[in-house]
Amino acid sequence: MKDWFMVTLVGRDRPGIVARVTRALFEGGCMLGETAMMRLGGNFSIMMMVRCGAGRRDLEAMLRPEAESLDLRLHVDAIDARLHDHPQPDARITVYGADRPGIVAQVTGALAEAGFNILDLESDVGGTPEAPIYVLHMEGQAQEGLAPLRSALETLRREAGVEASLTPVEALIG
Amino acid sequence: MAVLPILTYPDPRLKQVSEPVREIDEDLRAFVRDLEETMHAGPGGVGIAAPQVGRLLRVAIVDCSRTRKPVPNHGRMVLINPEITRWEGMAVGREGCLSVPDYTGNVIRAEAVRVEALNEHGEPVAYDCEGFEARAVQHELDHLDGLLFLDRLVSRRHDLFRRKVYKKPGER
Numbered sequence: 001m002k003d004w005f006m007v008t009l010v011g012r013d014r015p016g017i018v019a020r021v022t023r024a025l026f027e028g029g030c031m032l033g034e035t036a037m038m039r040l041g042g043n044f045s046i047m048m049m050v051r052c053g054a055g056r057r058d059l060e061a062m063l064r065p066e067a068e069s070l071d072l073r074l075h076v077d078a079i080d081a082r083l084h085d086h087p088q089p090d091a092r093i094t095v096y097g098a099d100r101p102g103i104v105a106q107v108t109g110a111l112a113e114a115g116f117n118i119l120d121l122e123s124d125v126g127g128t129p130e131a132p133i134y135v136l137h138m139e140g141q142a143q144e145g146l147a148p149l150r151s152a153l154e155t156l157r158r159e160a161g162v163e164a165s166l167t168p169v170e171a172l173i174g
Numbered sequence: 175m176a177v178l179p180i181l182t183y184p185d186p187r188l189k190q191v192s193e194p195v196r197e198i199d200e201d202l203r204a205f206v207r208d209l210e211e212t213m214h215a216g217p218g219g220v221g222i223a224a225p226q227v228g229r230l231l232r233v234a235i236v237d238c239s240r241t242r243k244p245v246p247n248h249g250r251m252v253l254i255n256p257e258i259t260r261w262e263g264m265a266v267g268r269e270g271c272l273s274v275p276d277y278t279g280n281v282i283r284a285e286a287v288r289v290e291a292l293n294e295h296g297e298p299v300a301y302d303c304e305g306f307e308a309r310a311v312q313h314e315l316d317h318l319d320g321l322l323f324l325d326r327l328v329s330r331r332h333d334l335f336r337r338k339v340y341k342k343p344g345e346r
Contacts, residue, residue, distance in 0.1 A: 084276045085276075086276060086277065086278070088268075088278060089268075168243070169267075169268050170241070170242070170243060170267075170268070170306065171268040171269065171270050171278045172220060172221075172267065172268065172269045172270065172306060172309055172310055172313060173216070173217075173218045173219050173220065173269075173270045173271065173272060174219065174220055174221035174222065174223075174236075174269070174270075174271060174272070174310050174313040174314055
């Protein structure tokens, strides 16, 4: 599919950003595909699949005034859009522990080696400023089955000082 | 026997409340056979409800005996005018629907339910279901009230907060 772009906006969060940006896109004749907005540490960020027949230059020009008035950084990339193509996760993995540098690299490295393809990842820092905890939550596909993932998590529990659990995901179709 | 066409959202019939079955006769039994064949014709379907084929009747079938990974189940359950009479626990699980292609989402359901109904011979039946099968029963019974799993989606961020809530027997 052509005419699709990935629009990324990042900046300080404030009320009304999504409404203003999507209004500008709608009035400019664009259509949205999949989108994800996240508020990370008080920062606004959104990624939007946007279909725009007018092309990248016009799309940027359309969004520039809104981005500037909202003090957001704007980034537009042409993409290959694959809608109606959702790979299904078959495992959900949660890892948490006392925060320290390197948890994500260590955990995802071990899981990648055990055949885990991450489809979705989010993490949070909770606890107190003095004793922060890190919570990592993933969904993905176990390309070599669940057994190697379970044993990788067992090793991480033992060697990385984190709690780690795996829940199989079996989508019910009814 | 025939595989019936499955309605897909946004067909408005999927959002309507179905009528109770008044008479369980040979016509209804023939319809149940078609409904079952339709359920098995789709990939991986573990349940189906009459409104999914455009018959606004309180009839559902659940059969979790053929899942990829075996789960506790009662085999094929034909549920006519079904009622859930007991709920226990809560769990998040992933659901999709024959009537909502190419989309799955997380839904909170009771972990265990008791469902009472009539079978296709008009006999009263009661099943105590747990886990995946309990989820399937709740998913199909929702169809009879015009509800899709889309009406019950929870954010993926809710996955972390699993908890159990126990109800007193008979509480609804």
